[in-house]
Amino acid sequence: MSGADRGNSSPPGSDGGSRLGIFGTLVRIEALKTTKRLAFWVTTGIFAGFNALFVISAVRTAIRRPNITFALPDSWSRILEPPANIGPFFVGVAMILLLAPEFSWRTARQNVIDGLSKKRFYAGKIIVLAALAVLFLVIPVGVGYVATLFSPSEGGSPIIGPADFNYMIAYVLGMLLWGSGAFMLAALLRSSGAAMGILFVYLLLEQILSRLMTELSETLGPATDFLPAEVQSTLANAFLHYPQLLAQENAMRAEQGRPLLEFRDFELLAVVALAFSAAFLITAFLSMRKRDL
Amino acid sequence: MVVSGRADVYGEPMAIIETFELSKRYGTRRANSVLAVDQVSIAVEQGQVFGFLGPNGSGKTTTIGMLVGIINPTGGSFSLFGASEPRDLVAARARVGATLETPNFYPYLSGRDNLRVTAAIKGVGQPRIEECLELVGLADRAKHRFRTYSLGMKQRLALAATMLNDPELIILDEPANGLDPQGMKEIREIIRILAGRGKTIFLSSHLLWEVERTCSHVSIVRKGRIVATGTVEEVVSAGTAALLKAEDPDALEAALADYPGASSVRRLDGGVVVALDSDDLGTLNRYLAGLGIHVSHLAPYRQSLEDVFIDLTEGDFDSMTEIAS
Ligand SMILES: Nc1ncnc2c1ncn2[C@@H]1O[C@H](COP(=O)(O)OP(=O)(O)OP(=O)(O)O)[C@@H](O)[C@H]1O
Numbered sequence: 001m002s003g004a005d006r007g008n009s010s011p012p013g014s015d016g017g018s019r020l021g022i023f024g025t026l027v028r029i030e031a032l033k034t035t036k037r038l039a040f041w042v043t044t045g046i047f048a049g050f051n052a053l054f055v056i057s058a059v060r061t062a063i064r065r066p067n068i069t070f071a072l073p074d075s076w077s078r079i080l081e082p083p084a085n086i087g088p089f090f091v092g093v094a095m096i097l098l099l100a101p102e103f104s105w106r107t108a109r110q111n112v113i114d115g116l117s118k119k120r121f122y123a124g125k126i127i128v129l130a131a132l133a134v135l136f137l138v139i140p141v142g143v144g145y146v147a148t149l150f151s152p153s154e155g156g157s158p159i160i161g162p163a164d165f166n167y168m169i170a171y172v173l174g175m176l177l178w179g180s181g182a183f184m185l186a187a188l189l190r191s192s193g194a195a196m197g198i199l200f201v202y203l204l205l206e207q208i209l210s211r212l213m214t215e216l217s218e219t220l221g222p223a224t225d226f227l228p229a230e231v232q233s234t235l236a237n238a239f240l241h242y243p244q245l246l247a248q249e250n251a252m253r254a255e256q257g258r259p260l261l262e263f264r265d266f267e268l269l270a271v272v273a274l275a276f277s278a279a280f281l282i283t284a285f286l287s288m289r290k291r292d293l
Numbered sequence: 294m295v296v297s298g299r300a301d302v303y304g305e306p307m308a309i310i311e312t313f314e315l316s317k318r319y320g321t322r323r324a325n326s327v328l329a330v331d332q333v334s335i336a337v338e339q340g341q342v343f344g345f346l347g348p349n350g351s352g353k354t355t356t357i358g359m360l361v362g363i364i365n366p367t368g369g370s371f372s373l374f375g376a377s378e379p380r381d382l383v384a385a386r387a388r389v390g391a392t393l394e395t396p397n398f399y400p401y402l403s404g405r406d407n408l409r410v411t412a413a414i415k416g417v418g419q420p421r422i423e424e425c426l427e428l429v430g431l432a433d434r435a436k437h438r439f440r441t442y443s444l445g446m447k448q449r450l451a452l453a454a455t456m457l458n459d460p461e462l463i464i465l466d467e468p469a470n471g472l473d474p475q476g477m478k479e480i481r482e483i484i485r486i487l488a489g490r491g492k493t494i495f496l497s498s499h500l501l502w503e504v505e506r507t508c509s510h511v512s513i514v515r516k517g518r519i520v521a522t523g524t525v526e527e528v529v530s531a532g533t534a535a536l537l538k539a540e541d542p543d544a545l546e547a548a549l550a551d552y553p554g555a556s557s558v559r560r561l562d563g564g565v566v567v568a569l570d571s572d573d574l575g576t577l578n579r580y581l582a583g584l585g586i587h588v589s590h591l592a593p594y595r596q597s598l599e600d601v602f603i604d605l606t607e608g609d610f611d612s613m614t615e616i617a618s
């Protein structure tokens with residue numbers, strides 16, 4: 001029975017493969033699915049275009065008004081602030097696009113029939129989430145860096161400092177937070193339309209919830225700082241990462257008699273963001289394990 | 294080379310698929326839950342072409358879904374190649390090729406790229422992809438998107454995907470669905486070749502002649518329960534039937550319908566076929582004579598699988614005939 005030989009050898013998708021072999025296989029599978037998906041490239045393209053528009057306008061300003069410089073390392077905060085605010089949302093959208101249709105097309109089902117365990121299917125999608133976070137970090141950093149090459153402003157060295165790294169980490173955490181939230185919605189609802197709808201509506205919902213909490217009780221008020229969207233938007237705020245920018249802003253506010261800005265610790269927010277992400281992903285996993293495909 | 298799955302350590306033939314009182318209830322609320330599979334116990338052995346025959350909604354897809362790991366059973370157990378623990382089942386499933394219901398592929402990927410995904414999961418190389426595309430006659434359409442395929446082409450692609458890893462066990466859910474006569478013939482041919490190479494094939498169908506022509510063994514399922522099982526020959530001869538003719542066929546039919554030993558009565562041009570609980574034709578003859586019906590013809594009747602199927606699953610089609618009439 002020569003024909004059975006192939007069937008008997010352990011393919012990387014089965015338990016016989018090494019850990020790295022499985023990781024490699026999952027990467028290959030998800031890469032095949034993702035790179036030919038038009039909707040993915042459209043989402044990524046819009047995000048990249050948005051970043052490009054922003055830095056191009058910064059370069060043009062620097063050309064026309066030499067006192068508003070655009071150069072590294074000083075301009076990282078300006079390069080990172082727009083993507084840090086909207087990037088997480090884009091990652092959420094991309095995550096839904098890459099996960100939810102697997103249920104409506106019943107390809108998740110077929111993947112499992114073909115020998116990918118539910119656990120590995122899930123692991124593949126976690127890899128997608130991580131890859132999206134990396135991609136959506138690399139795009140603004142790359143676009144921003146290239147843009148500074150066209151700016152007349154004089155830069156310094158090193159071209160990146162610890163605060164910039166912190167900002168990038170905060171941005172990645174924001175992406176993980178929204179990405180895993182979207183992951184959970186896609187896994188629970190199994191429909192891109194419904195998941196996307198809730199993702200969009202959630203921002204509004206959280207504001208309503210936040211207001212209710214503040215009005216209802218003294219103790220609940222401060223807790224609104226730890227609602228998912230609020231955590232992400234605080235993490236995305238440049239003032240959290242650049243004390244001198246915050247000092248300038250607060251000096252200005254003091255002059256104008258406006259209330260001063262205050263932030264919670266970056267570390268605390270980072271832990272909260274990670275905890276939310278973990279909770280979302282665990283929920284998705286448990287639901288996926290329990291339900292039929 | 295030792296073919297694993299053929300025999301266990303005791304030398305007994307080992308079932309490739311074995312289910313023990315396997316059950317599935319959809320829905321948790323008792324009121325509107327559906328018991329789709331009800332204590333199904335079957336054993337499929339190495340080299341069998343096993344037909345899983347049942348009308349629409351009888352639980353065929355659900356049963357297969359549990360075997361391939363996408364539907365969680367709510368009762369009973371099963372094993373594939375002797376493996377029944379979740380971890381072992383993942384490994385056992387690497388030796389299985391299966392499709393379920395409609396072909397499920399990425400609509401935006403070409404046929405070939407879809408097979409690349411399957412091949413990556415199964416750990417199979419590019420040459421085998423081309424081989425399988427060739428085998429199902431899709432080689433020249435392989436570069437087109439799956440979305441643009443006709444139903445028959447989708448089925449063929451599913452069959453190609455199933456055979457990619459040259460599995461020892463092939464599970465097909467309604468493989469002939471959507472195929473033209475030529476395609477159906479090809480499927481039968483492929484099944485025959487695979488069976489000849491010692492593969493075990495489990496196929497579900499509601500097409501009787503398909504099962505009768507391709508399968509060595511059959512289980513008939515009705516409303517989630519197995520109602521008959523065995524070789525096709527055994528199942529066909531299990532039910533005794535007789536063909537009767539009389540001057541007044543209407544009276545004959547009415548009388549037979551009231552006969553206590555009759556499980557079903559059906560008009561056949563020129564006569565009436567009655568399925569019987571026993572093969573005692575003498576008693577039947579006396580019963581009819583007692584009613585004043587004199588038969589001109591009374592002989593054992595060899596049923597087809599279709600007859601047995603209709604007998605065993607009768608009542609399930611009522612709604613459809615009602616709509617039609
Ligand atoms: N996801 C589900 N939720 C609830 N009920 C379901 C689900 N899937 C199937 N059922 C029910 O389970 C029963 C068996 O369905 P199944 O699809 O297994 O039948 P089948 O024998 O494959 O039928 P067909 O020949 O039409 O394909 C049906 O009554 C069906 O309505």
Ligand SMILES: [Mg+2]
Binds near residue numbers: 353354355394466
């Ligand atoms: Mg079915």
